[in-house]
Amino acid sequence: MSKVIRRILAIIPAVIIQVLWMLILMSWLAPYATIVATLLSICTFLFVLYIIIKRDEGTYKILWLLVLLTLPILGAVLYLELGNKRTGLPIQRKLQHAKLEHDVDYTDVIADISKNNIRFSQTVQTICKKTNFPVMPNENVTYYPLGDNMFPDMLADLKAAKQYIYVEYFIIAHGKMWDSIVDILQEKVGQGVDVRVLYDDLGSISTYSKKDAKALKAKGIHCHTFNRLFAIKGTLNYRDHRKMLVVDGKVAYSGGINLADEYINEYEKYGHWKDIGFRLTGQAVQNYVMMFEEFWCAFCDKNDDLTIKHSFMPIDYSARRDGYVVSYYDSPLRKEAISNDLYIDLLSQAVNYVWFYTPYLMLGDGLMEAVVNAVERGVDVRIIMPGIPDKKLIFRMSHSYYQELLEAGVKIYEYQPGFVHAKACIVDDTVCTIGTVNLDYRSLFLHFENNSLFYQSRIVQEIKEDYSKTLEQCEQMQPYDKGKYAFRWLLDGILRIFAPLC
Numbered sequence: 360m361s362k363v364i365r366r367i368l369a370i371i372p373a374v375i376i377q378v379l380w381m382l383i384l385m386s387w388l389a390p391y392a393t394i395v396a397t398l399l400s401i402c403t404f405l406f407v408l409y410i411i412i413k414r415d416e417g418t419y420k421i422l423w424l425l426v427l428l429t430l431p432i433l434g435a436v437l438y439l440e441l442g443n444k445r446t447g448l449p450i451q452r453k454l455q456h457a458k459l460e461h462d463v464d465y466t467d468v469i470a471d472i473s474k475n476n477i478r479f480s481q482t483v484q485t486i487c488k489k490t491n492f493p494v495m496p497n498e499n500v501t502y503y504p505l506g507d508n509m510f511p512d513m514l515a516d517l518k519a520a521k522q523y524i525y526v527e528y529f530i531i532a533h534g535k536m537w538d539s540i541v542d543i544l545q546e547k548v549g550q551g552v553d554v555r556v557l558y559d560d561l562g563s564i565s566t567y568s569k570k571d572a573k574a575l576k577a578k579g580i581h582c583h584t585f586n587r588l589f590a591i592k593g594t595l596n597y598r599d600h601r602k603m604l605v606v607d608g609k610v611a612y613s614g615g616i617n618l619a620d621e622y623i624n625e626y627e628k629y630g631h632w633k634d635i636g637f638r639l640t641g642q643a644v645q646n647y648v649m650m651f652e653e654f655w656c657a658f659c660d661k662n663d664d665l666t667i668k669h670s671f672m673p674i675d676y677s678a679r680r681d682g683y684v685v686s687y688y689d690s691p692l693r694k695e696a697i698s699n700d701l702y703i704d705l706l707s708q709a710v711n712y713v714w715f716y717t718p719y720l721m722l723g724d725g726l727m728e729a730v731v732n733a734v735e736r737g738v739d740v741r742i743i744m745p746g747i748p749d750k751k752l753i754f755r756m757s758h759s760y761y762q763e764l765l766e767a768g769v770k771i772y773e774y775q776p777g778f779v780h781a782k783a784c785i786v787d788d789t790v791c792t793i794g795t796v797n798l799d800y801r802s803l804f805l806h807f808e809n810n811s812l813f814y815q816s817r818i819v820q821e822i823k824e825d826y827s828k829t830l831e832q833c834e835q836m837q838p839y840d841k842g843k844y845a846f847r848w849l850l851d852g853i854l855r856i857f858a859p860l861c
Contacts, residue, residue, distance in 0.1 A: 403431045410438075417724040419804065450586065450597055450657075451692045457656035461649075461671040463493040468676055468683065472814065479790065479814065482704050483685060486812065489695055490687035492649065493671070496679030497813065498641030502793075502821040504828075506622040509612065509636045510536060516610045516638075517543045523553040525605040525651040526618075529598070529795075531558045532566035534620035541575070548579035555655060556582040559599040564588065566619065583659050597691055599654070600806040602795050603647050611639045611647035613686075613809060614793055615718075615780045622780070630747040630777020633829065635716065637793055637811070637818065639684070642674055646686035650809060682815035689796065689808040698796045698810050699803040703729040705786050712739035714826055716781035719799040720744060720757040720771075721855075726803070727763070734768040742798075743781075743829060746773040757799075759851035765838040772833035779829075783822055791819040 406427055410420055423438050465487065473480035483494050503509035517524060517540065524547060531537055544554045556575060558567060563584075575582040585599035604612040614636025620626035622634055639647070649671065689697050706713055706729040713733060720742065722730065734740050742764075748754030761771060782802075784792045794810030796802045813819060839847060 403427060403435075406431075406435060406438075419723070419800065453657040454653070454690070454692070457653050458491075461491070461493065463671050463674055465493045465674075465676075468494050468496075472683065475815075476789075478708050482701070482708070483683070483812070483814070485704075486685050486687060486697065486701065489693070489697055492646050492685065492687040493674065494683050494685045495643040495646060495674065496641070496676050497639075497643055497681045497684040497816050498678055499639070500643075500681065500684070500813070500816060500818050501638040502818045502825070503614070503636045503638070504825040505624070506616040506632065506634045506636065507624050509614070509616060509638070510623045512638060513604060513612055514539060514543065516606045516612075517547070517604075520547050520552050520606045522607045523555070523605075524607075525555055525557075525603070525648070525655075527557040527599070527601055527603050527651055527654065528618050529559045529562035529600045529602060530566060530617035530619055531556075531563050531571075532617075532619035533571075535625045536620050536623050537618045540618065541578075541580075544575075544580055545578045554580045555651075556580055557585055557599070557651070557654060557658070558582075560584040560586060560588045561598050562600070562617075581659075583655075585654070585658055596805045598801075598806050600795050600802065601650070601654075601688060601809040603651060603809060605644065605647050605651055608644055608648050609640060611644040611686075612636060613639075613647065613795070613811065615782045615795060628778070629745070629749050632777060633774055633779045633781055635781040635783060635793065635822070635825070639686075639811075642672075642678060643684050643686065645671055645674075647809075650686070650688050654807075681817055682813060684811055684813050684816065686809065686811040689802075689806070689810065691805050691807065696804050698792075698794075698808065699723065699726055701792070701810075701812070702726055702784060702798075705784065705790065705792075706730060706733040706738070706740075709733055709738045709786050711787045712741070712785075713787075714739075714741045714743075714785045714823070715798060716743050716779060716783040716826070717798040718745055718749070718778065718780050718782070719753055719797045719802075720760050721799040722760060723800065723803065726798070727760075730764065730769060731767045739770070740768075741770045741772065741830075743772050743774060743779055743826070743833060745777070745779045746775040746834065747777045749778055749780075753799075756854045759854040761836060762839055762848075762851065765836060771836040772830060773836060774829065774833050776832055783826075785819060785823050785826060788819060788823065790814055791816075791822050793818070793822065 407424060410423055410427070413420075427435065427438065469480050469484050472483060487493055501512070503512075524544065526540075526544075544556075548554050569584075572582045572584065586597055602613055602615070602617060615634045616622045616636045621628040621632050624632050687697065703725055706726075730740055744757065745754070765771060782794060782796050790813065792810055792812050795808045796810050802808055
């Protein structure tokens with residue numbers, strides 16, 4: 360409810376301006392109505408032209424064009440506050456200032472991958488180049504089909520920490536999971552371990568307060584919030600949706616699991632909570648170290664005198680025992696939507712199947728087209744969604760995409776025991792991604808996310824097996840009866856217009 364109120368507060372000033380403008384037009388400027396209307400039309404035309412020319416997701420453009428053409432003043436204010444990446448310039452400047460460079464030479468790795476799959480080697484090279492994170496040898500990875508399975512291992516690795524612990528999550532909430540972790544963090548601080556916690560202000564707005572953060576600092580734990588939320592500053596976007604736990608640069612955890620009890624099924628919120636995660640060890644952990652430290656340097660308090668000096672160590676690619684992995688983060692401030700483009704790329708390369716886990720389903724034009732094209736080529740495209748939603752309106756918006764996908768031949772399943780929060784993609788027994796990226800606009804275009812792309816690793820088969828087991832607990836969706844679809848078609852169309860804002 361707090362998040363909804365914040366979004367309403369962000370829109371209220373723009374609505375007031377629009378109403379005042381209409382009142383002024385009807386009273387004071389009535390004699391000059393023609394001139395004013397002409398000037399307003401010219402300004403609106405230029406604004407619309409700017410949006411059309413701008414490189415952005417097509418459906419996102421359509422939303423703003425409809426708002427602008429219907430209510431020019433309100434639309435312009437809302438776009439400048441919420442839809443324009445210029446509102447993220449302060450964040451971008453901080454990131455550029457803290458950007459960590461590296462000179463890792465991975466050309467031999469690209470050449471090695473190209474021996475088996477030239478097309479995929481181009482994909483890996485592109486990801487590395489655009490994100491500035493190198494492809495790593497995958498020495499060891501553990502897959503967890505539930506947060507319940509991952510939690511005990513997290514505690515064990517925290518207890519074994521000797522040098523530092525990095526914690527970065529979208530949601531932190533008091534309960535068995537977080538309180539158990541804090542007890543260990545406090546103990547480790549007493550042993551001289553450097554402990555740092557970074558969490559998103561909006562993601563944890565109803566579960567973790569400034570008072571809680573102060574309590575952590577009192578225990579000797581360095582703690583900061585990401586992108587503090589202000590009602591009228593466009594900060595509803597550009598949230599830190601990343602999730603990672605790093606211990607001593609030797610172990611990294613990630614996936615969809617936040618630090619709250621529902622993620623380990625200690626608290627039943629929306630039925631059984633299906634989430635997934637993984638544990639990396641070896642040199643591949645370096646990418647997660649760099650991801651955390653870049654954000655910490657960019658967003659920590661100026662009064663925090665901690666200095667981060669880690670850099671990429673020379674990589675021994677001969678240590679590869681289980682394929683390769685590229686771990687990277689998405690930034691809404693880049694020109695390219697990295698994960699969105701990656702999924703389009705993987706769909707275009709797929710021969711046999713592409714299977715997705717996602718809690719939300721709101722696809723942009725490019726990704727929708729790639730999914731449909733893959734199915735038309737004979738690729739088996741499947742999507743597992745929740746059976747019990749966490750947000751009913753968002754769930755209904757996700758359903759507005761079902762008919763088109765189902766008619767194209769996409770297989771959509773809903774997990775009957777409860778809520779699916781997992782985020783993954785599996786392709787042709789060779790490639791998989793696992794991380795924090797949902798198949799919706801916020802994850803693909805408006806949030807900071809992290810993702811790991813695995814190639815020729817056993818985790819691909821482990822996720823596939825878990826996916827197949829999960830399907831046994833799912834109900835397959837069917838297309839609606841077209842004779843009864845007329846009203847629903849209208850509602851779906853309206854919902855899809857506003858999907859980029861949700």
